[in-house]
Amino acid sequence: MKIGFIGLGHMGGPMAKNLVAAGHELKVFDLVPAAVQSLVDAGATAVVTAAEAASEVEVLISMLPASQHVEGLYLGDTGLLGAIDASTLVIDSSTIAPESARKVAAAAAERGITMIDAPVSGGTAGAAAGTLTFIVGGSSEALERARPVLEKMGKNIFHAGDSGAGQVAKICNNMLLAVLMAGSAEAIQLGVANGLDPKVLSDIMQKSSGRNWALELYNPYPGVMESVPSSNGYQGGFGVDLMAKDLGLAMEAALQTRSSTPMGALARSLYALHSGQGKGALDFSSIQQLFSDL
Amino acid sequence: MKIGFIGLGHMGGPMAKNLVAAGHELKVFDLVPAAVQSLVDAGATAVVTAAEAASEVEVLISMLPASQHVEGLYLGDTGLLGAIDASTLVIDSSTIAPESARKVAAAAAERGITMIDAPVSGGTAGAAAGTLTFIVGGSSEALERARPVLEKMGKNIFHAGDSGAGQVAKICNNMLLAVLMAGSAEAIQLGVANGLDPKVLSDIMQKSSGRNWALELYNPYPGVMESVPSSNGYQGGFGVDLMAKDLGLAMEAALQTRSSTPMGALARSLYALHSGQGKGALDFSSIQQLFSDL
Amino acid sequence: MKIGFIGLGHMGGPMAKNLVAAGHELKVFDLVPAAVQSLVDAGATAVVTAAEAASEVEVLISMLPASQHVEGLYLGDTGLLGAIDASTLVIDSSTIAPESARKVAAAAAERGITMIDAPVSGGTAGAAAGTLTFIVGGSSEALERARPVLEKMGKNIFHAGDSGAGQVAKICNNMLLAVLMAGSAEAIQLGVANGLDPKVLSDIMQKSSGRNWALELYNPYPGVMESVPSSNGYQGGFGVDLMAKDLGLAMEAALQTRSSTPMGALARSLYALHSGQGKGALDFSSIQQLFSDL
Amino acid sequence: MKIGFIGLGHMGGPMAKNLVAAGHELKVFDLVPAAVQSLVDAGATAVVTAAEAASEVEVLISMLPASQHVEGLYLGDTGLLGAIDASTLVIDSSTIAPESARKVAAAAAERGITMIDAPVSGGTAGAAAGTLTFIVGGSSEALERARPVLEKMGKNIFHAGDSGAGQVAKICNNMLLAVLMAGSAEAIQLGVANGLDPKVLSDIMQKSSGRNWALELYNPYPGVMESVPSSNGYQGGFGVDLMAKDLGLAMEAALQTRSSTPMGALARSLYALHSGQGKGALDFSSIQQLFSDL
Incomplete structure (x- = not known):
């Protein structure tokens, strides 16, 4: 062809x-x-x-x-x-x-x-x-x-x-992904701060109702999974600035439809804050650094 | 015994x-x-x-x-x-x-x-x-x-x-669950407001990086899944007030360890707000009602 | 002329x-x-x-x-x-x-x-x-x-x-105003829920470091001030939908400059949520209703 | 005596x-x-x-x-x-x-x-x-x-x-203060990122409906006011960790009364995050650093 x-x-x-x-x-x-x-x-x-x-x-x-x-x-x-x-x-x-x-x-x-x-x-x-x-x-x-x-x-x-629906679905998915990632990161850190092992806690949540893509394939806490960015200095993967861009598209879609997206809007501000601290080129799972002293 | x-x-x-x-x-x-x-x-x-x-x-x-x-x-x-x-x-x-x-x-x-x-x-x-x-x-x-x-x-x-760790893990899991549920609810509504079918969007996200327990087993949008509370007037299941209680335990654990949990704290305020509007006895997936005119 | x-x-x-x-x-x-x-x-x-x-x-x-x-x-x-x-x-x-x-x-x-x-x-x-x-x-x-x-x-x-700066300043001011109003509303309600009189608490905060325009001229809690929308069924004044529009402009300005505005973004989602519950035509101080059973 | x-x-x-x-x-x-x-x-x-x-x-x-x-x-x-x-x-x-x-x-x-x-x-x-x-x-x-x-x-x-009411009022006031400070900081930064002078913008907001104690007496942006912590490397004043402690008391009061305090809860997480980045001993107006590259 x-x-x-x-x-x-x-x-x-x-x-x-x-x-x-x-x-x-x-x-x-x-x-x-x-x-x-x-x-x-x-x-x-x-x-x-x-x-x-x-x-x-x-x-x-x-x-x-x-x-x-x-x-x-x-x-x-x-x-x-x-x-x-x-x-x-x-x-x-x-x-x-x-x-x-x-x-x-x-x-x-x-x-x-x-x-x-x-x-x-x-x-x-x-x-x-x-x-x-x-x-x-x-x-x-x-x-x-x-x-x-x-x-x-x-x-x-x-x-x-129809036309545009591919973009809408991708934007919604990535907004949810950012929420999952930030939520998983802070949940793991809450457990660690209260004495739990990050791997044990991640395993429990992954087999329970906290289960999500981030815990399954892309754990943000260093050392829990091999071969993911968090275990490699947050290099590679999907960059913070790219996630911030997609969250920006989600916010535009929310503004145009007057939708309330409190979790997504907070995730965007956290990613923008993280990027503003010089982390824009790291993988997006590095949002863990906002919560943990890594 | x-x-x-x-x-x-x-x-x-x-x-x-x-x-x-x-x-x-x-x-x-x-x-x-x-x-x-x-x-x-x-x-x-x-x-x-x-x-x-x-x-x-x-x-x-x-x-x-x-x-x-x-x-x-x-x-x-x-x-x-x-x-x-x-x-x-x-x-x-x-x-x-x-x-x-x-x-x-x-x-x-x-x-x-x-x-x-x-x-x-x-x-x-x-x-x-x-x-x-x-x-x-x-x-x-x-x-x-x-x-x-x-x-x-x-x-x-x-x-x-050790002692107490069961409670910590449960609290972290349920905080993450609340974040997943609220995040899934607002992502679905963002798609719906932009013209997507909630079932199609849920299927796509469930097979993509937005995948999580709520989309898999407990979709909050009415009519997407059979036999879940959202398709039954949000009756039964795990009540809003019970989720609010668990989020309260998560916040206490965060306060005691000076942990930053922005997503979980926002989820707690949304659940408290929802309960304050008379929805405390509904299933916790009814958080969808905050975002959608249901 | x-x-x-x-x-x-x-x-x-x-x-x-x-x-x-x-x-x-x-x-x-x-x-x-x-x-x-x-x-x-x-x-x-x-x-x-x-x-x-x-x-x-x-x-x-x-x-x-x-x-x-x-x-x-x-x-x-x-x-x-x-x-x-x-x-x-x-x-x-x-x-x-x-x-x-x-x-x-x-x-x-x-x-x-x-x-x-x-x-x-x-x-x-x-x-x-x-x-x-x-x-x-x-x-x-x-x-x-x-x-x-x-x-x-x-x-x-x-x-x-220069050109456009008038718009920027207005947008920043109104974003801050929304934050003040929502923050004042939830602070008053926190006091009321803990047994305080809304007028006494408002007076104390207005004379202390919580002082702001909303407490001074536009108290959102019914009955604290005469001749403001909150004491008149939240009629008149500056509408929820107009505030939501201005917050949308603030979010656009934040997106274009990759600025992190967590408080403003949350305020926008709260106003969008409030509007979605049919309150778009009420005065913007009616955000109090999200926190209080009024 | x-x-x-x-x-x-x-x-x-x-x-x-x-x-x-x-x-x-x-x-x-x-x-x-x-x-x-x-x-x-x-x-x-x-x-x-x-x-x-x-x-x-x-x-x-x-x-x-x-x-x-x-x-x-x-x-x-x-x-x-x-x-x-x-x-x-x-x-x-x-x-x-x-x-x-x-x-x-x-x-x-x-x-x-x-x-x-x-x-x-x-x-x-x-x-x-x-x-x-x-x-x-x-x-x-x-x-x-x-x-x-x-x-x-x-x-x-x-x-x-009555007994305890002094504590409640102080807690409500300080929660509102944290909201005002974080809100003012991000509003000023939004203006700066969009080309405004921080002093000019602060003056305009202070004379408009964004008016609040932080802009009046304690501007968080360096150089806008003399003799405040922001113009002295955020030394002295009221420490980040003390504000975080008071926000913790506010959250406890919210949990006990099942109150929804989204803005205050977000402010607490931002202050906890800021403290976790090693800024606990700085003045609380240093929250500006989360938003600005200072």
């Missing part, structure tokens, strides 16, 4: 490589020459404009940092939508505001172009291993057209609803 | 019945005649003082509402410890302050009596079904002595550490 | 009347005929387009609900800036996002038009009495040109800084 | 000196010899037991760190109440749990001894200058008996209600 891929960063790069490895013919574009070269080395073809990547392909995938980049890429007089054939399926895997996703998909639809939002979870490790989770907003038909491509980059594909 | 059982309320009653059903010989005591009669009907022997229940038994079990009741029962000049033989194993399954549990266990130890704290989770349904979880504080030897009895009332038995 | 006035709602209407009463010659515009008629009755001249209100005046004042209205009015191909003479001073008194205020002021500056943001505090009572506080963003020269007009509508005029 | 004074620490020491300076005859007791010597140098008489300080005096004043010290001093078989004449007025100026204050006062009343709780605000500076605020719980008659003595140590005397 002929695929255009725009945005070859920490996530987009390994995702694109998995498509090349699966035998697809890729035209790739990024502003950073080294990122492009890495894909060329893997077998992709470099193009020099985004429009070239978008033309004469069956599928176009974009993976960009934020709403303004996605809107800037596709919309406006010089936007990419004018250069995309109506037969091309557009997949935006960026994590952006649902409102932006809906706006771009609506503009695409006006030109007869089918577009889905398909943000991912699973981090850079999942991107490299091809085990990402895709949370898709758009029609069922569009999702089915995308499925063969998505399956080369991920192992779980969820259909959240 | 000869067992004394003090406290035959919503939890203690069915727990004691399971011991009778397992063939143990029970002497039971409670201030409420009907509660005693119910056990007598099941095959237990009624006694008229707590001291009688505590004498000439291999195991004495107590299940009382709060710290002051447990301290009042065992301690002081007229306390039960004076009436208990050193060969009797004492199991307190009440959920109380760790400090109280340690104080009573230490007083017992001074008289050569072995005592463990073994608070439970699993609610009245688990008490009736004999599927409670026991979280034990005390020595390993004491736990092994207790195990045959506990296994008649529950299916999971955890050893949290 | 010849003045154009656009937006004659609950705030804009009485503000415009004070200008008429001060002898200024007003051209007024609003989408609601009754609002226009009320000003005509007071002596103003009705015009049928915003552009007419903006042309051939020394000062143009706008008072609109939100960012999108202000951007919609002034910007774009059909925006008002194209119809305003460079000699006209533009005063926008709407409470909007600082970013929007800066964008519009910059677009005005490109056409040689001087514009200030001058959001107000003081509510509808202050608007009617001519005792509003104006918080101005823009150059000192522009503020001095505006002063004679502003002084007819308000009694305090502050210079916060 | 013959006065016994027990507890000559940072607060008690200067308070006792003011009584000596006013011509009263003091018998003083403290566990720290240097503290006693300092009072002897000032003209007081040292005694070697608390009971001596309490006997044959018209007024007995105690100023101790926490509830357990006050209960330990007065209650029990060897407690001081047994050594105090019924004609002696007892004034406890310690800041302790209302419950403890009520318990001790009730025990005193059983022996016919009149006792008031009279916690203070104003810090060590107020103690030295004799400008403390006393918040009194007890009968009006008892307060009038105490007034001549209190007036030598403070300038404001409030009557909060």
